[in-house]
Amino acid sequence: MSSTAKEPIAIVWYKRDLRIHDHAPLSMAANSQYRGIKVLPLYVVEPDYWKLPDSSARHWRFISHSLLELNQSLIKLGQGLLVEQGDMLHVLEKLAKQFNIVELYSHQESGNLWTYQRDKNVTIWCLKNKIKWHEHEAFGVFRRFNNRDHWSYYWERYMAREKSIAPTSLTKIESLNVVFTLPEISLELIENDENEHLQKGGRSQGLECFSSFIFERGKQYSYHMSSPLTAFNSCSRLSPHITFGTLSLREIVQKLRKQVKNTELNTTWKKSLRSFDSRLHWHCHFMQKLETEALFETHNMLQIFNGLREDEFNEDYFQAWKTGNTGYPFIDACMRCLRHTGWLNFRMRAMLVSFSSYQLWLHWKRPAWHLAQCFADYEPGIHYSQIQMQSGTTGINTMRIYNPVKQSQDQDPKGIFIKRWVPELSQYFGNFIHEPWTMSLTTQQQSGCIIGKDYAEPIVDHIVALREARARFTDFKKLHPDFYEQAKALNTKHGSRRKRKTNKVKVKAVIKTNQLSLF
DNA sequence: AGTGCAGTTGACTTT
DNA sequence: TAAAGTCAACTGCAC
Numbered sequence: 001m002s003s004t005a006k007e008p009i010a011i012v013w014y015k016r017d018l019r020i021h022d023h024a025p026l027s028m029a030a031n032s033q034y035r036g037i038k039v040l041p042l043y044v045v046e047p048d049y050w051k052l053p054d055s056s057a058r059h060w061r062f063i064s065h066s067l068l069e070l071n072q073s074l075i076k077l078g079q080g081l082l083v084e085q086g087d088m089l090h091v092l093e094k095l096a097k098q099f100n101i102v103e104l105y106s107h108q109e110s111g112n113l114w115t116y117q118r119d120k121n122v123t124i125w126c127l128k129n130k131i132k133w134h135e136h137e138a139f140g141v142f143r144r145f146n147n148r149d150h151w152s153y154y155w156e157r158y159m160a161r162e163k164s165i166a167p168t169s170l171t172k173i174e175s176l177n178v179v180f181t182l183p184e185i186s187l188e189l190i191e192n193d194e195n196e197h198l199q200k201g202g203r204s205q206g207l208e209c210f211s212s213f214i215f216e217r218g219k220q221y222s223y224h225m226s227s228p229l230t231a232f233n234s235c236s237r238l239s240p241h242i243t244f245g246t247l248s249l250r251e252i253v254q255k256l257r258k259q260v261k262n263t264e265l266n267t268t269w270k271k272s273l274r275s276f277d278s279r280l281h282w283h284c285h286f287m288q289k290l291e292t293e294a295l296f297e298t299h300n301m302l303q304i305f306n307g308l309r310e311d312e313f314n315e316d317y318f319q320a321w322k323t324g325n326t327g328y329p330f331i332d333a334c335m336r337c338l339r340h341t342g343w344l345n346f347r348m349r350a351m352l353v354s355f356s357s358y359q360l361w362l363h364w365k366r367p368a369w370h371l372a373q374c375f376a377d378y379e380p381g382i383h384y385s386q387i388q389m390q391s392g393t394t395g396i397n398t399m400r401i402y403n404p405v406k407q408s409q410d411q412d413p414k415g416i417f418i419k420r421w422v423p424e425l426s427q428y429f430g431n432f433i434h435e436p437w438t439m440s441l442t443t444q445q446q447s448g449c450i451i452g453k454d455y456a457e458p459i460v461d462h463i464v465a466l467r468e469a470r471a472r473f474t475d476f477k478k479l480h481p482d483f484y485e486q487a488k489a490l491n492t493k494h495g496s497r498r499k500r501k502t503n504k505v506k507v508k509a510v511i512k513t514n515q516l517s518l519f
Numbered sequence: 520a521g522t523g524c525a526g527t528t529g530a531c532t533t534t
Numbered sequence: 535t536a537a538a539g540t541c542a543a544c545t546g547c548a549c
Contacts, residue, residue: 054549158533226535282535346535347535349535350535350536351536354536389535390535399534399536399537400535400536400537401534401536401537402535402537403535403536403538405535406536406537407536466537470534473534521548521549522537522539522548522549523543523547523548523549524536524539524546524547525546525547526544526545526546526547527543527545527546528542528544528545529535529541529543529544530540530541530542530543531539531540531541531542532538532547533537533538533539534536534537534538534539534548
């Protein structure tokens, strides 16, 4: 370093908000330029983060695409993105040697326990070094928010606020030689993570995805979201863009509502777009739980359930479930599809978790890691809240247990989806697609797939396994009479305030045939 | 036309 | 964003 005073800078720390539009930290930091403080946009690849059991190559793949585009946008403004590799504190220390870091700007991150702890360390570091860290709200999720009452009001207020305007220019930091390169990191690979079905990152992809959804693909959203045959096209597919912030949730909500108001839309469209709107609330509703209680990542929401499944983890069941070899065609098709594409519709995600938690009686922690790695749109807040809900450890909702055969018959009656992902069964017909083990051995031979040899035999009898799981829950609650009290307390703190449908008494004018007519 | 009966439908409850 | 069970009303049909 030269002997002259260090150049003052404001760092914009990019996390899961890879855009310049509606990016409050960037906009605020840009204002510092009037005070002679230059803006340094920074992304840090933290090796320890990428070693976590919920990190995977497909997350990094999406981020990489997004970083490339983000860098292009920033270069146009005048100062490209600095990508550093190492622990955040080391990177800050290093930068502090070269620059006078005056301020640090970022979004609030409702991440996993690792990022939570990392942020605590950064807070301490900033205090020690007298650097002001400005953290901006990233979603309709609020810090130090302990009372769920009026949550919707704050959510609406956040979404209605004006979007942050991207700065028109950033002054180049001449002393910094940024050569944009993305580091090679060794990552957990689910399978071929370069296939064309995995969604690409980047804001341009996000915008295109959004437009095609609200103007073309989304018309049948309400009717198509349940079946994996139709969901891939009719669902928004915005989830990874929301997770990694190539689009802001606020811009999505605002644009969506503008379109809902479009008077030329027919009722099908309106219904679908409104239904999508309500799901954006749920997105934040679930994230808020983990923001309020970070330990939901590792601990049962309802402490009373500690010990229910922990000691009985069946490794063979887990491997079969994880790889799509349970012998239940629809379950296996969903898992294999997810491994390949990084996405599944909500109902099928719930079914996979329901199956592992009830029929296979697996504690949710390791299945949660596996799914986190598979989901290209992994969002910790939604993930752990949903996993626990589908595992029955929240006590807030009653058990929602899916029947893998019924779902198969309902959502994929002809077995088109199954045959695509479980090609072993391509010659199976009729109901045998849903329950292949019921086919006679002769017909199995004729169909070129023998159950137990070419395709797995069901690892459990789902009817029997479910009966046992139910009984164990019942017994467990009997052993813990304070269950209802605890569930109620948890619900007060974290439950939705959405009013339950009131039971309206339907007054029917019933005229029985044997009654005398008054006329 | 009215009656008895089996099977279906839908609302509601339980797990 | 479940599924199975229960109960009563309803429907279609034979006589």
